[in-house]
Amino acid sequence: MSFSPKLSFSVFLLFHLCIVMKATTPPSSKWLEPYRVTITNQDVPVVLLRCDDLDASLLKPGNSTSWKFRKNFWDSNKYGCRFYWVDDNFVLQKQAEFTVFDDEVANKLCGTDGYNMNRCYWYITRDGFYYSKNDGSDWNLLHGWNNIG
Numbered sequence: 001m002s003f004s005p006k007l008s009f010s011v012f013l014l015f016h017l018c019i020v021m022k023a024t025t026p027p028s029s030k031w032l033e034p035y036r037v038t039i040t041n042q043d044v045p046v047v048l049l050r051c052d053d054l055d056a057s058l059l060k061p062g063n064s065t066s067w068k069f070r071k072n073f074w075d076s077n078k079y080g081c082r083f084y085w086v087d088d089n090f091v092l093q094k095q096a097e098f099t100v101f102d103d104e105v106a107n108k109l110c111g112t113d114g115y116n117m118n119r120c121y122w123y124i125t126r127d128g129f130y131y132s133k134n135d136g137s138d139w140n141l142l143h144g145w146n147n148i149g
């Protein structure tokens, strides 16, 4: 079998296509829905907050914490948070734990816009945890606090 320039060119092309494809394929997340979750403490003296793999936060009244991410390909992003209501003497008063973001929360509450930031707002109050999509007009009390012990 003689060496075929045609075959050789095809191999050359294929080889380069692979490199180009590999080099130009953007991270898949670029195509997936962007989200920002914001959690604000309204009137609890001190809230200690820990959401899965994020750093813990200490929120005084008026303080917020916020993070953004894109949905992954499997829609499996999930942030479960633990909240601790602490008084001014750092004595634990109440606690709560719920999922602030997952696919169900996204579909029911935050939205599923593929191009613009989907925003989810949680407000922490002494009554419990309010959710709003618009940060102001449509608060709904969705979770309560649990007493300690």
Ligand SMILES: *[C@@H]1O[C@H](CO)[C@@H](O)[C@H](O)[C@H]1NC(C)=O
Residues within 6 Å of the ligand: 060, 061, 062, 063, 064
């Ligand atoms: C948190 O709130 C306190 C008052 O409640 C304020 O003094 C402080 O600057 C706030 N911190 C941040 C990071 O906003």
